[in-house]
Amino acid sequence: MTTATVASDLEIARSVTPRRIVDVARDLGIADAELELYGPTKAKVTLEAIERLEAERPRGKYVVVTAITPTPLGEGKSTTSVGLAQGLNFIGRRAAVNIRQPSLGPVFG
Known part of the structure; x- marks a missing residue:
């Protein structure tokens, strides 16, 4: 394997x-x-x-993404927040995301 x-x-x-x-x-x-x-x-x-x-x-609109625990694969609040902002930008809406751990920025590109 x-x-x-x-x-x-x-x-x-x-x-x-x-x-x-x-x-x-x-x-x-x-x-x-x-x-x-x-x-x-x-x-x-x-x-x-x-x-x-x-x-x-x-x-504008303000979206709060909150949860207790992430999935077993680690797809939690940060991943959801960044994905939401990327999706909104993709469809032509101006969106920004603020995550509390800026060290994760490079992970998302």
């Missing part, structure tokens, strides 16, 4: 190049000047940007 080897989180994280945060922000309608950069992959968004976006756009 052949057993597949699963890469560790560290191996996965080292195998990808994160997107620049200014590119992610532009996709969400946030201008470069509305960011306080903390390197190429992290930033804080200014309050002015939030206020501008709230004034320009209708209020």
